[in-house]
Amino acid sequence: MNILPYGDRAVLIDCESLAEARGWYAALADQVDEAVLGARTVLLRGAPADLRSLIGQASPRPIDTADAPLVEIPVVYDGQDLAEVADLTGLTTTDVIAAHTGTDWTAAFGGFAPGFNYLVGGDPRLQVPRRRVPRTSVPAGAVGLAGEFSGVYPRPSPGGWQLIGHTDLVLWDVDRDPPALLSPGTRVRFIEAGR
Amino acid sequence: MSLLVERVELLATVQDLGRPGLGHLGVSPSGAFDRPALRQANALVGNHASAAGIECLRGGLQLHTSADHLIAVTGAVADLTIDDRSVEQGRALHLPSGSRLRVGVPAHGLRTYLAVSGGVTVDPVLGSRSTDTLAILGPDRLTPGTELPVGPPIGEGAELDLPWAPRLGETTVEVVLGPRDSYLTGDALRRLLGEPWTVTGQCDRIGLRLSGPTLERAITTEVPSEPCVRGSIQITSDGTPIVFGPDHPVTGGYPVVAVVIDAHTDRLAQLGPGDTVRFTRA
Numbered sequence: 001m002n003i004l005p006y007g008d009r010a011v012l013i014d015c016e017s018l019a020e021a022r023g024w025y026a027a028l029a030d031q032v033d034e035a036v037l038g039a040r041t042v043l044l045r046g047a048p049a050d051l052r053s054l055i056g057q058a059s060p061r062p063i064d065t066a067d068a069p070l071v072e073i074p075v076v077y078d079g080q081d082l083a084e085v086a087d088l089t090g091l092t093t094t095d096v097i098a099a100h101t102g103t104d105w106t107a108a109f110g111g112f113a114p115g116f117n118y119l120v121g122g123d124p125r126l127q128v129p130r131r132r133v134p135r136t137s138v139p140a141g142a143v144g145l146a147g148e149f150s151g152v153y154p155r156p157s158p159g160g161w162q163l164i165g166h167t168d169l170v171l172w173d174v175d176r177d178p179p180a181l182l183s184p185g186t187r188v189r190f191i192e193a194g195r
Numbered sequence: 196m197s198l199l200v201e202r203v204e205l206l207a208t209v210q211d212l213g214r215p216g217l218g219h220l221g222v223s224p225s226g227a228f229d230r231p232a233l234r235q236a237n238a239l240v241g242n243h244a245s246a247a248g249i250e251c252l253r254g255g256l257q258l259h260t261s262a263d264h265l266i267a268v269t270g271a272v273a274d275l276t277i278d279d280r281s282v283e284q285g286r287a288l289h290l291p292s293g294s295r296l297r298v299g300v301p302a303h304g305l306r307t308y309l310a311v312s313g314g315v316t317v318d319p320v321l322g323s324r325s326t327d328t329l330a331i332l333g334p335d336r337l338t339p340g341t342e343l344p345v346g347p348p349i350g351e352g353a354e355l356d357l358p359w360a361p362r363l364g365e366t367t368v369e370v371v372l373g374p375r376d377s378y379l380t381g382d383a384l385r386r387l388l389g390e391p392w393t394v395t396g397q398c399d400r401i402g403l404r405l406s407g408p409t410l411e412r413a414i415t416t417e418v419p420s421e422p423c424v425r426g427s428i429q430i431t432s433d434g435t436p437i438v439f440g441p442d443h444p445v446t447g448g449y450p451v452v453a454v455v456i457d458a459h460t461d462r463l464a465q466l467g468p469g470d471t472v473r474f475t476r477a
Binding site (some may be wrong): 004005007009010012015019029033034035036037039040041042043045095109110111112113114116117118130155160172174178179180183 | 215216217218219221222272319321330331347351370371372373374375419420421422424426427444445451454455457458468477
């Protein structure tokens with residue numbers, strides 16, 4: 001782990017892995033002005049000297065995945081890219097669905113849009129590139145794959161992920177507390193919804 | 196009590212000091228780009244610093260009121276009239292019932308701020324009344340016909356001796372190198388800090404894309420997505436710097452090679468296409 005400078009109001013903890021970054025996030029998030037997870041990093045906001053001394057006295061908290069909250073997401077696997085994903089992975093569409101539902105995912109970090117989470121830890125056979133040309137409009141609830149990640153679009157937006165299905169669950173609602181259905185650490189289980 | 200928007204030229208939004216601390220939800224702080232200008236306007240009309248006002252890009256704003264209000268206009272200096280009578284920026288002004296305020300196009304600078312005694316009291320979203328133009332959070336951008344509710348006045352206008360106006364000519368901002376300065380060659384880093392950078396037409400509340408010498412990358416792969424802040428300077432894969440504003444994405448995949456010190460990020464608010472900026476080490 002390295003502590004890297006990040007302007008005059010933050011520092012960045014640079015880790016070897018997402019798991020290590022999550023451990024630091026769990027240890028420090030409630031002791032700083034703001035903590036934001038990246039794929040291998042944790043941004044901590046505050047006075048850099050204070051943050052460095054805080055980090056020096058702390059250690060990453062072991063993450064017990066089994067303790068994390070579990071959200072089940074029912075998905076209708078009717079995405080426009082389902083056949084394409086089957087081609088790219090050498091699986092049948094039935095296998096793609098079985099792979100996507102067969103392994104629990106974990107919300108790793110956010111970005112892109114409020115309530116969006118990059119989900120990791122799924123079946124490694126599902127790694128596919130982003131679409132060469134992003135769609136100008138992807139509907140809210142669309143379930144996609146890109147690289148090692150899966151994700152659910154919280155609201156209509158442009159997007160380059162391979163779409164394999166959709167859910168009716170609301171991922172983001174500012175009138176709900178918390179507004180985001182998923183946040184870093186949440187376990188996610190996709191379930192094939194009845195058609 | 197309300198203000199009626201009659202005309203908007205480019206973009207006018209409600210802004211306060213934003214919604215910091217929600218990065219874990221995928222929400223950036225947003226808020227006024229030029230915070231000292233909004234603070235000054237609020238102080239002039241006796242508001243708390245956290246009251247919401249209007250941030251207006253390149254003037255062209257026209258408001259009508261059907262109640263008496265105390266207002267102040269700060270930031271980029273523009274011709275200001277109340278019922279066609281010229282009035283001064285940077286001081287408390289009485290906007291009488293039935294009158295019309297016009298904000299002209301600023302000769303220098305980009306963003307003009309208007310505070311009204313009592314503050315603009317649209318419903319807050321996640322603790323702030325700011326419009327986040329990237330996350331699409333908070334009130335809609337102002338359009339003709341928007342009726343902005345105004346709260347009860349809470350204090351007297353204060354006389355301030357804090358002249359603030361965008362500087363003319365080149366703007367310099369201080370940066371802290373890192374976290375990913377190693378992604379640039381030593382030569383490219385020297386250019387980043389030594390050469391003037393021109394703001395391109397791609398500049399908004401999300402970020403300012405700059406043009407200048409091409410910066411050669413020492414490491415050409417991207418970084419696994421990392422958190423960003425207001426003031427992060429990303430280098431895209433073609434060697435172009437983008438410096439982030441208040442509505443920046445929460446995470447990004449281009450390396451951040453330097454970060455503008457927080458107090459200098461407000462200066463970026465007043466830079467438009469063709470303006471130049473220099474980065475210097477803090």
